[in-house]
Amino acid sequence: MDNKGRLPWGYRWRSSKSFIISTIIIALFTETFLYGFVVPILGYMLEDRLRMDPSKTLRMTTVVQTLHGFMSLVSAPVIAHFADRTPNRKVPLLLSLAGSLVGTLLVASTLSIDTLFVGRVLQAVSGSATWIVGFATLSDNISHEQMGKTVGLAMAFVTAGQVSGPMAAGILLELVGYWPTWGAPILVLLLDMIARRLMMERREHHSSPSTKPATRRESEDPERSALLPPSSPDQSPTTQLGSSRSFYRTMLSDVRVLASLANTLVFSTIVSAFDATLPLHLRDVFHWNTLSVGMIFLTLQVPSMCLGPLIGWLRDRVGVRVPVTIGWVLMAPLLWLLGVPGEKHFPWASPQTNGEAIFIASLIGIGMVYTLVRGAGTLQLMAVTKVMESKNPKIFGEFGGSSRVFSMTEVAFSLGSMLGPLIAGSLSEVIGYYYMNIILAAISLLLAWATFRYFQV
Template sequence: MTAAVRDLLAWRKRDASSPPPYLKYRSSKSFIILTVCFASFTDIFLYGVVVPVIPFALLNRVGVPEENVQHWVSVLLAVYAAALIACPPIAGWLTDHYKSRRVPFILALFALAGATVMLCLGSSIAILVAGRFLQGVAGGVVVTVSLALLADTVGHEDIGQAVGWLTLSISVANLVSPLLGGVVYARAGYYAVYYMAIALIVVDIILRLLLIERKTARKWQSPDEEIQEPLPGSPHRSEAENSVPTTDPNSPATASSLSSKKKRFSTPPVFTLLSSYRLLSAIWCTFAIALLMTAWDAVLPLRVYKLFGWSSLGAGLIFLPLLLPSFAAPLVGKYSDSRGPRLPVFLCFLLGSPFVTLLLLVDHSGTRQVVLLCALLALAGFSFPMGITAVLVEFTYAVDAVEKRRGEGCFGEMGAYAQAYGLFTTAYAAGMLVGPLWAGLVETSAGWTTMCWSLGLLSAVSAVPAGLITGGLLWKRGRNKGQSGDAEALPDTATSHRADDIPEKEKPVVSPGL
């Protein structure tokens, strides 16, 4: 039995020509998406499950005086945010320069496990700070590599739906982790919380070790065995759409393509990416969405306590309207795949602005005020997760557009997806850091009303680049329609089979730039 398990996990040396067991299933799109989503769920869960526990650990295990507990809780949050901001660009660069996404994916999990053990057993401030920092580093790597692995696996035409499932898994983790952490700690004690976390890590380790990247699996597959399987919930494509015509390696077109893949630019890829107005717009949209989604963490619990007299349980449950609408993320991703990300990102800010601003009407107690608060939070909760799913699709398209403009292969064999997603993770983490600070400082100094309309104004201003730049410049739309067109508007397919290699009549109808 042990030998069989060792063989399954590929820990035993084998003939290079012999495929690993269950190769078809371990390299399937469905399994890779499941593993990536579970990895992101684990990352967020391990961050959130200890949030209700850390104050008691500081008080009872470390011996911090009660009046200093809030200070050290804030320090631990800041340390995590700093690691999450600084690490992803570096992780993206390293991932794009390594032959396999799987290796950093697995190493990040072991770092996450180490951080969890440090937080569990730590009896000093230094160990808790180091554990939280390591948790932030691991989290940045997990998100960056997960998104790059999704882009490698599902390709350009399905990236939106795959990102939607990823967004959903993160939302579920955000929803259940603090709740379970608090309940388990209250009912079963301190260590029970970490037993739950360790059990999740064990499952995650098994999934990540079983995973085989599709490009690795091709070594043991014949061309006839490479079938482009649809994503769960996607309509099956026709054979014409799935087939890729063979090309003559001696033809001028193929020689030109191979030559272009050898191009290298002295400029680091991350700076090349930052020269793209589409990517800069996507970075700003990511920062703004993260800020608008997390600003309420600092002010909403205290607001409902002052107005309605709610306990900590009620203050926690009030975030449900913000999180539950994110279950529609796969549908938004599917729309972005077929119609492009411009409209969802634009509507995210355009609709979110009045919903956020109208929260200033919640200024006294009463049942109607509770209903109004929940309704506005639900509408805002639908708008912003819708935007984050679509803006992730835009990151993928923007990288493809830059590569098309600079020449296919300009970013090297592994491309630059991980570096782009590293920028996404950094922008999102920066928004998470600024959001609560913005809301807390403005609400304290100028009041609830000013805080609401200032956030609404930010949303309205952000709608401008979202509408004009996302998917390519809006004023080039008519010029590019029906053409392979502007490289910034119509990127190549992100799969291993480039869109330019498919005959015009067989190309899938995907126009992310329009």
């Protein structure tokens, strides 16, 4: 409150759970939209704008995508460290917006390969902050019983970003040209900026990390008073357990946490492998243009976007373990089938016969299975953390460990984003696209066993 005790304009709806959740969902949509936007036009940027030899396009695409994952990986723990010491999450979100805007402008300019790299670095760091702070905000505002449905809804919009990013880039580049194409991500960033500016967390206005007793109004409102319970000197030994070293040692010693991170890592590896290899594979095997490549991402993502809320509801009812295990088991044959078209050992799936139909059907199937495994690692990690904090509310410090929890997820996801293009690009060059998919299928089966063994029901 200000000195006169008045609430800010629109406080009720600006601080409501529905508006905060909507703002975070928009932020996550924006980040995935920006990440995927460059995928179908990166070849054009390298070959036409930077005059690079087409024989080097796959390797440079791998480098650009790997750089994004690497920078997200190294920046996530640093971001989480400071975010868990800041009661106001809106400021980190606004800073990530500024970084995304600058990074997008640098990537779009494509003045040189160095400029492209710097822009991609800024996008990676800003995107990492969005994921960490965004999911921490959701965790702060949503009960565990509703988390599956909320994460399912969020993931549906994340998928929408992944769909609309590559699709919009491929279509707009063909229809309106290069620079008008970049108007789409700028518009998305502006909408995100407006939503983040309006958002008001309740603890932003009513709380501070001090030892002052609660006011009468706060004591009468358990929702407000629970956000930041007062601390006292005799709590300091518990608060010390919130140090980063103790936090990561506690979390990484739990096999359930390791299984959660493995799910996120492998999922991200497969997704980023698609981003790195699909455009060039489709161009080489089926001779598709950027418009067709942009549309193919639609067949991959729309099924999971439509099924996301339903699978989230199912997870809230039956748990995470069984649906995720089924998802990884089904992923293996679909990945194998995806590599069949164009492989000389399968003439019935050649580009001249049934290759395109098999490829598209495989992608649709993978898109449906995506929904079963996507976000599962995050949900498992949140559940494990809730159990730990229920036994000792101050185990991870005064403001909790939400940001650091999601930094672990972000590190795993970023590591997969880095390894996916690196592994997929290298394997595609050395042993071919078909055998690369066989390796990914084998990893999926291994993860299905680990999920069933270590996920809690």
